[in-house]
Amino acid sequence: MLSELAADRARIEDLDAEIRALERSLSILRNEKAQVQERLDSYKYPVLSLPNEIVAEIFVYFLPTYPLRPPLIGADSPTLLTHVCHKWRDIAVATPELWRALLFNHHTFPDIDLQLELCRLWLTRSQSYPLSMEFSKLLDIPSLSPLIVDALAPHRARMVHLSVYVADLPKLVEGPLPMLSELELTINKTSDLEFRTTLPEAPLLRSVTLNGFVESYPVTLPLVQLTSLTVSPAYRREYVTILREAPNLVHCTLGVCNDIDSQLDRIELLSLESLSLFACGTNTIGCLDDFITPALRSLRLPETFLYPGSIESLSAFISKCDRLQQVDVTGPRTIPKASYRQAFRSIQFFFEEDSSSDAES
Structure with a gap:
């Protein structure tokens, strides 16, 4: 019995010694951690040192x-x-x-x-x-x-x-x-056409985009003061009507739909500098003939708008545009790039590459 007590007392002394050793190690680690934390706290991240x-x-x-x-x-x-x-x-x-x-x-x-x-x-x-x-x-x-x-x-x-x-x-x-x-403005469905409204007074309005069905558009807009207009989709008879009321346009983008109306008066836009056309249907032949744009500098359109004779149709249009500098031809082509550039040497041509095009590059 006495020997067991002596052994336990000896074990307690050993454990106390181990605890003191571990506490010394823990104290050293805590001191080191405090030093590292102090360095971190004193560090200024470059982004946080920038002026506000x-x-x-x-x-x-x-x-x-x-x-x-x-x-x-x-x-x-x-x-x-x-x-x-x-x-x-x-x-x-x-x-x-x-x-x-x-x-x-x-x-x-x-x-x-x-x-x-x-x-x-x-x-x-x-x-x-x-x-x-x-x-x-x-x-x-x-x-x-x-x-x-x-x-x-x-x-x-x-x-x-x-x-x-x-x-x-x-x-x-x-x-x-x-x-x-x-x-x-976006029209979501035909029922949106059941009411009519006039845009409140907006004397600085210069740019309008009309998305959706535009025939009998239900909003009265101050078109005469616009310099930029985007309409998509639009039948020819519709955009002709709209553009007649917007004589001061400088930029115009149209998404053209099929239209059976072929006899339409031309639109004279004397200030127009850029015209961008894209197809929302298949029958877009002759659309370019709708425009008289003597100040035009930039034209963007699919080659299909120039059918049946692409070079001839474009030549007839360009003859009325003394200032035209750039033409972007989009989508598939049947006419080689070189043919365009050779026919119109003073104009810079750009072509949207299309894998389905078998015209030479």
């Missing part, structure tokens, strides 16, 4: 180029920048350029309450900066329109770029748009 103004500029370049609109959340959203560290959050929140372009899409972002909350937040953070805004079909959720209108009302005067479905336009903009310069 430079960081803010980098943040702006992180986003899609204005007036393109980033998503409210996700990898391409300025919201992501607020989740990295406190300093970045403070800089991002204080940089109104990051919040001036807004995309509201309840189809890709089904949490309407959160999306509406973020919209209000972005509008506040954008301060007095001009706004670029895009809205999906708000009529799909009738209760949503009044909430959006209330959120937008204090900021309507700052709208510069606006993309919206036609049916939502009267609900979103109830009053003048003094800074609006670019408008994109």
Whole structure:
């Protein structure tokens, strides 16, 4: 019995010795850790040493180029920048350029309450900066329109770029748009044509894009003040009617549909400098004959618009364009590149390569 007690006392002494040794080792490790942590704490990451103004500029370049609109959340959203560290959050929140372009899409972002909350937040953070805004079909959720209108009302005067479905336009903009310069309208279905409205006063509006069925377009627009117009798709009789009311265009893009009307008066656009045509159907022969554009500098179109005689048709058109400098031929070709360049030596030609084309390169 006494021998067992002596053995236990000896074991206790051994354990105490081991504990003291381990505590000394632990103390050494803790001291080393403190030294390493001190070095880390004193280290300044280069990006965090940049002036706030430079960081803010980098943040702006992180986003899609204005007036393109980033998503409210996700990898391409300025919201992501607020989740990295406190300093970045403070800089991002204080940089109104990051919040001036807004995309509201309840189809890709089904949490309407959160999306509406973020919209209000972005509008506040954008301060007095001009706004670029895009809205999906708000009529799909009738209760949503009044909430959006209330959120937008204090900021309507700052709208510069606006993309919206036609049916939502009267609900979103109830009053003048003094800074609006670019408008994109989309018709989603035939029922959108059942009402008519006039765009509120927009004295600076210069660029309009019309997407969808454009015959008897339900929105009255100040076409005479436009310098840029995109219409797609459009039958010839439709775009001829529209373009007659837009004599000051400098840039025009048309998606041309099949049309049985061949006898149409020509459109005289004396200021037009660039014309881009693409096919939304198969019967586009003769469309180029619709235009009288003496100031034209750039032309873009598929070769099919020049049939049946591509060189001859283009020659007849170019004879009326003293300033034409560049022609872009898109899609499949039957005429070799060299034939175009030889026929029109003073004009620079570019060709969209197409694997289905058997014309020589």
